[in-house]
Amino acid sequence: MPIGFDKEDMKKLDEVVATRRRIKQGDLLFGNGDKFTSLYAIRTGFFKTCVSTEDGREQVTGFQMAGEIIGLDGIVSDHHSCNAVALEDADVCVMPFAKVEDLSREFPLLQRHVHKIMSREIVRENSVMMLLGNMRAEERLAAFLLNLVQRLHARGFSQSELTLRMSREEIGSYLGMKLETVSRAFSKFSDEGIIEVKQRYVHILKPDALKKIFNPQACI
């Protein structure tokens, strides 16, 4: 939540995040077609969101961690158009969207905050489109790892070590490649001494090398 509110304001704002919900690993927070009522702020845990075609193909559209908001897809049609699945036991704040809108009208700072969250998601998706449309397998994985570790670091975790919460297949689905290709790219980075991998544990030994793979030009 944004800063710049007095005590009285905070009381009102707290109301919107009053309800909690626990989601077990593997369970849905919401699913495609569900009625949209609320946005969810992740307190703890890790989610993936994904869309699927009628013939069963699945596309992971994002991975979300503590502090991030999910559910924005539901606003436009009053129904969710993707699934949000907990990749580990999670705890979310349920924020009824009607309340969010009411308070947004009262508090310009909150209004601005909500707009920024939606715009951030649009910009993120733009860069995923760049990944999927223009980059090769290793570039995608490098970008993915750098993004993950940067977000974790912003939350007080290490900037070089991480434990993946998702499978190779889920990474592949997000990055538009098959799980075998993901695995091979991990192995290649490992062989080159850029990272150390042991199943879902990843240690980034040479962040600059990863950055160079992701964006050769910016690192001359």
Place this chain on the structure above:
Amino acid sequence: MPIGFDKEDMKKLDEVVATRRRIKQGDLLFGNGDKFTSLYAIRTGFFKTCVSTEDGREQVTGFQMAGEIIGLDGIVSDHHSCNAVALEDADVCVMPFAKVEDLSREFPLLQRHVHKIMSREIVRENSVMMLLGNMRAEERLAAFLLNLVQRLHARGFSQSELTLRMSREEIGSYLGMKLETVSRAFSKFSDEGIIEVKQRYVHILKPDALKKIFNPQACI
């Protein structure tokens, strides 16, 4: 603009769309790095938005036509993160975002409208991610043509004929494929009698065949 306002309201709302701007074909409405001040409602004309990497790769992130809103990418950081290029002479309403926010607080219907526009963009990008991550060249082109003609039809144009405003290269950039592949897919559809193509003129002869290519399951 949404319905449900009286005359007095409309006067205020008109204010926000008072300023017009003309953009010549090939010119930028806004560019990456530009200060964000306004959203733009397209009155006439056709735009592409695209992001680019430092090494010069470009990804078209969308094509926008009359009635659609561009500029949402700028909200999060106060600066635009993509280029908006007019693909034909265009005419837009400049809507200063500060005004949009002010009026949104006053008019819940407008507020809801703005939220829906942003959510719609998020959902659209989700389905582009599905296209890029999971579909093959011909499926992508079929989906693209169906989407374009559907949007044009909603604006009173034919549901079977259209004139493309963008080059094969731009289509390819949007769909994550090379211009030659786009051209071959057009030729294949043409050979199969599904469409008639002559340069940028496209006539959809068998919309159902296109739908079947895009989504085989839904058409059994």
Place this chain on the structure above:
DNA sequence: AAACCTCCTTGATTCATATCAAATGATGAC
């Protein structure tokens, strides 16, 4: 009309990734 340019089409070849297949490693149930 000729020359030029951009965009598009088509063919031949190459390459990155998908697919198929098998083995290995981790995890949980009994």
Place this chain on the structure above:
DNA sequence: GTCATCATTTGATATGAATCAAGGAGGTTT
């Protein structure tokens, strides 16, 4: 502890799209 299951790695091969290359269509300039 053993078995069963699932995730991951690795190798061999197939394939869709990229790349390289040449030619053609349409529009514009001279």
